[in-house]
Structures are given as structure tokens and as C-alpha cells.
Amino acid sequence: MELRFDDFLAILPIFGKGFLGTFLVTIVIIGAVSLLNRLTSKIDN
Amino acid sequence: MEVLAQNLCSITAAQVIMWCIGGVLMYLAIGKKMEPALLLPMGFGAILVNLPNSGAAAVLGRLYEIGIADNELFPLLLFLGIGAMIDFTPLLRQPRLMLFGAAAQFGIFFTLGLASLLGFEQKDAASIAIIGAADGPTSIFVAQTLNSRYTAAILVAAYSYMALVPIVQPPIIRRCTTRAERRIRMQDKGRPVSKRTRILFPVLVTVIVGLAAPGAVALIGFLMFGNLIRECGVLNTLSETAQNVLANLITLLLGITVAARMSAEEFLQAQTLLILGLGLVAFVMDTVGGILLAKLMNLFLKEKVNPMIGAAGISAFPMSARVVHKLGREEDNQNFLLMSAVGVNVSGQIASVIAGGLVLALVGG
Numbered sequence: 060m061e062l063r064f065d066d067f068l069a070i071l072p073i074f075g076k077g078f079l080g081t082f083l084v085t086i087v088i089i090g091a092v093s094l095l096n097r098l099t100s101k102i103d104n
Numbered sequence: 105m106e107v108l109a110q111n112l113c114s115i116t117a118a119q120v121i122m123w124c125i126g127g128v129l130m131y132l133a134i135g136k137k138m139e140p141a142l143l144l145p146m147g148f149g150a151i152l153v154n155l156p157n158s159g160a161a162a163v164l165g166r167l168y169e170i171g172i173a174d175n176e177l178f179p180l181l182l183f184l185g186i187g188a189m190i191d192f193t194p195l196l197r198q199p200r201l202m203l204f205g206a207a208a209q210f211g212i213f214f215t216l217g218l219a220s221l222l223g224f225e226q227k228d229a230a231s232i233a234i235i236g237a238a239d240g241p242t243s244i245f246v247a248q249t250l251n252s253r254y255t256a257a258i259l260v261a262a263y264s265y266m267a268l269v270p271i272v273q274p275p276i277i278r279r280c281t282t283r284a285e286r287r288i289r290m291q292d293k294g295r296p297v298s299k300r301t302r303i304l305f306p307v308l309v310t311v312i313v314g315l316a317a318p319g320a321v322a323l324i325g326f327l328m329f330g331n332l333i334r335e336c337g338v339l340n341t342l343s344e345t346a347q348n349v350l351a352n353l354i355t356l357l358l359g360i361t362v363a364a365r366m367s368a369e370e371f372l373q374a375q376t377l378l379i380l381g382l383g384l385v386a387f388v389m390d391t392v393g394g395i396l397l398a399k400l401m402n403l404f405l406k407e408k409v410n411p412m413i414g415a416a417g418i419s420a421f422p423m424s425a426r427v428v429h430k431l432g433r434e435e436d437n438q439n440f441l442l443m444s445a446v447g448v449n450v451s452g453q454i455a456s457v458i459a460g461g462l463v464l465a466l467v468g469g
Contacts, residue, residue, distance in 0.1 A: 062223075070216055071217065083316075084312065084462075085451075085455055087312055088308075089203070095305065096199070096301055099301045
């Protein structure tokens with residue numbers, strides 16, 4: 060089996076963007092859920 | 105008699121190997137009770153399509169086109185059922201737990217790099233990497249959208265490792281954590297969650313993920329629609345049907361349909377073994393990613409988190425949460441990690457779809 064370092068290097072930006080992007084979207088959801096929790100608890104109170 | 109003799113003579117060694125593989129899958133389903141709704145039809149289907157001159161191959165091929173290839177109908181409907189099964193309350197009580205779900209997608213991206221290094225084309229490498237989503241419908245959806253040649257092998261790997269979570273994860277968790285870390289107790293400090301929040305949550309997540317990763321909006325949309333049916337409180341009968349009848353029926357159809365791609369000539373390749381190996385790497389690195397984030401956070405947090413809950417970030421639900429809870433109890437029988445672990449586990453379900461959507465956008469776009 061031949062190791063393809065060029066392909067590996069080409070995929071690194073996708074690795075970085077994908078993993079970072081997953082965190083970013085997650086952080087947005089965390090923020091939105093926290094906001095939602097606060098708003099709904101105020102309404103419910 | 106002539107037909108029987110003719111067919112007996114045309115049996116190939118490769119077909120016999122596929123019968124054995126089908127037999128092993130059926131044994132795992134029946135004997136070991138591993139994902140029986142999926143592995144049983146897959147095992148039986150593997151035998152069915154590998155009979156000489158099998159007339160079933162065409163029928164299953166048609167089912168494959170309708171249910172998977174044309175519009176990913178089966179995985180989407182299955183996600184609707186899964187969404188109806190999931191209670192997101194533990195996550196809504198402690199939203200920060202979602203970070204562990206994101207960290208536990210590390211295996212996807214690590215495997216993407218490794219598969220590329222080993223010579224797989226980018227689209228195949230991405231499809232293989234998604235085994236690390238630990239989520240069958242997402243794996244099928246991505247592999248099919250990227251038109252991977254290895255869909256069947258990817259599916260077998262994804263579902264096998266999901267079923268093997270109780271065997272795969274504990275040794276990795278033990279190696280990555282100290283005994284003192286495994287004994288850390290976590291208090292459930294979350295606030296009560298209102299019905300209004302539980303109803304709005306699926307809509308909110310659909311909109312955010314849809315805007316960030318449009319490629320995954322169908323997946324997250326069906327998952328969240330299923331959850332909305334569960335939480336709205338006015339469709340209880342439909343919710344129960346989606347959780348039980350629909351999910352089981354679609355899983356059954358999905359299993360036997362995937363078998364359409366398990367013909368000997370398509371499945372028995374050196375790459376299949378490699379894909380099974382890469383799938384294992386993806387699961388291992390997912391677990392490591394979740395644990396390492398928890399350890400990193402502990403450097404800054406006053407109130408430490410038990411690093412094991414990071415391992416529950418893979419979306420194999422609820423097996424992963426149970427594994428973490430059990431390991432916690434082994435070290436300290438008064439340590440109840442289940443609620444936190446379930447929160448992380450359901451967040452992994454969402455994070456895996458986000459990761460899948462981003463992979464689609466970055467590789468398929």
C-alpha cells in the first residue's frame with residue numbers, strides 16, 4: 060500500500076474547517092438554548 | 105433437476121464467503137442481540153443476493169434505488185423515529201454539555217485524514233470517516249450523497265461498532281483517565297426545563313444547523329421533526345408510532361435494502377477490511393476527543409467534570425451513556441453520571457449531523 064502524503068496534506072484544511080465548524084455551530088446552539096431557557100423561564104414565571 | 109445442478113455448479117467461493125458473513129451477522133443479531141433489527145435483515149439479505157442467479161438482487165436493487173439512492177428516504181424516515189425517541193431534557197438543563205458532543209466528532213476528521221493518507225479518494229475518505237458519527241442514518245446519507253463505492257461496507261462497520269460500544273469504549277476510557285478522574289462526582293445543577301423550551305428547541309436547532317450546514321438540513325430536520333412530534337403533546341399516538349413501529353419497520357427495510365450492495369464482487373475487496381479498521385479508528389478517536397476536551401476544561405474549571413462523560417459524546421444512543429455511567433459506578437458506587445452522560449450522548453446526535461453536513465459542504469461542494 061502506498062501512502063499518499065499529498066492527499067493527506069490536501070485534506071488538512073477540510074479537517075480544520077470541519078472540526079472547528081462543528082464547534083462553532085455547537086457554540087451558537089448553546090448560546091441560543093441558554094437564551095431560550097432564560098426567556099421561557101421569565102415567561103413561565 | 106437440471107436447474108438445481110446448474111446452479112450448484114455455478115456457486116463461487118466468494119458467494120460462500122458472503123453466506124458465512126451473512127451467517128455471522130445473523131448470529132450477532134440473534135445470539136448476541138446486537139442491533140437485531142438491522143443486522144438480522146442485513147445478514148439474511150447478504151445470503152439472499154449471493155445465491156447463484158439470485159432473482160432477489162433485482163428486487164433489492166430497486167428497493168435500494170427508491171429508499172436510499174434516489175433521495176435517502178429510509179435514513180430520513182429512520183431519523184424521524186429516532187427524533188421521537190430522544191428526550192433532550194438532560195441537554196437543555198445543561199447546554200454546555202454540547203461541547204463534548206462536538207469534541208467527540210474528532211474521530212470523523214482524524215479518520216478523514218487517515219483514509220486520504222491510505223489512498224482513498226476524497227469522497228470515499230469522507231464517507232468512511234463518517235462511520236465516526238456513530239450514527240447509521242448519517243453514515244448512509246453522507247456516503248450516498250457523496251456517491252461512495254463503499255456504502256455497504258460503511259454501513260456494516262457503522263452499525264457493528266455502534267453495537268460494540270460497550271466493548272470498544274471501556275478500555276479506551278480507562279487508558280485515557282486516571283482512577284481519581286473516574287471517581288469525580290458530578291452534581292446535576294441544571295434548571296428545570298419548561299414545555300415551551302422543549303417545543304421550541306427542535307425548531308431552533310433546525311434553523312441554526314440549516315443555516316450553517318444546508319447539506320445536513322434534511323437529516324437534522326427529520327430528527328427534530330420527530331422530536332417536535334414527541335414534545336408538542338398533541339400527537340402522542342403518532343409519537344409512539346414513530347418511536348416504535350415506524351423506526352423498527354424502516355430499520356428492517358434499511359437492513360435488507362443495504363444488503364443489495366453486499367454482492368460478493370462488490371463487498372469482498374481488500375478495501376472492505378481497511379474500512380472496518382478505519383471505522384474502529386474513528387470510534388476510538390471520537391472517544392479520545394471527548395475525554396481530552398473534558399480534561400482540558402478541568403484545567404480551568406473550579407468544579408471539575410468527570411472526563412469520562414466526554415466519551416459519551418459519540419451519538420451511539422443510549423449505549424455510550426450507559427457505558428460511562430457503569431464505569432463511574434465501578435469506581436464509586438455512589439457516583440451517578442447517567443444524567444450528565446445522557447445529556448452529552450444526545451448532544452452527540454446533533455453534533456454528528458452538524459459534522460456530517462460540514463463534511464458534505466466541504467468535500468461534496
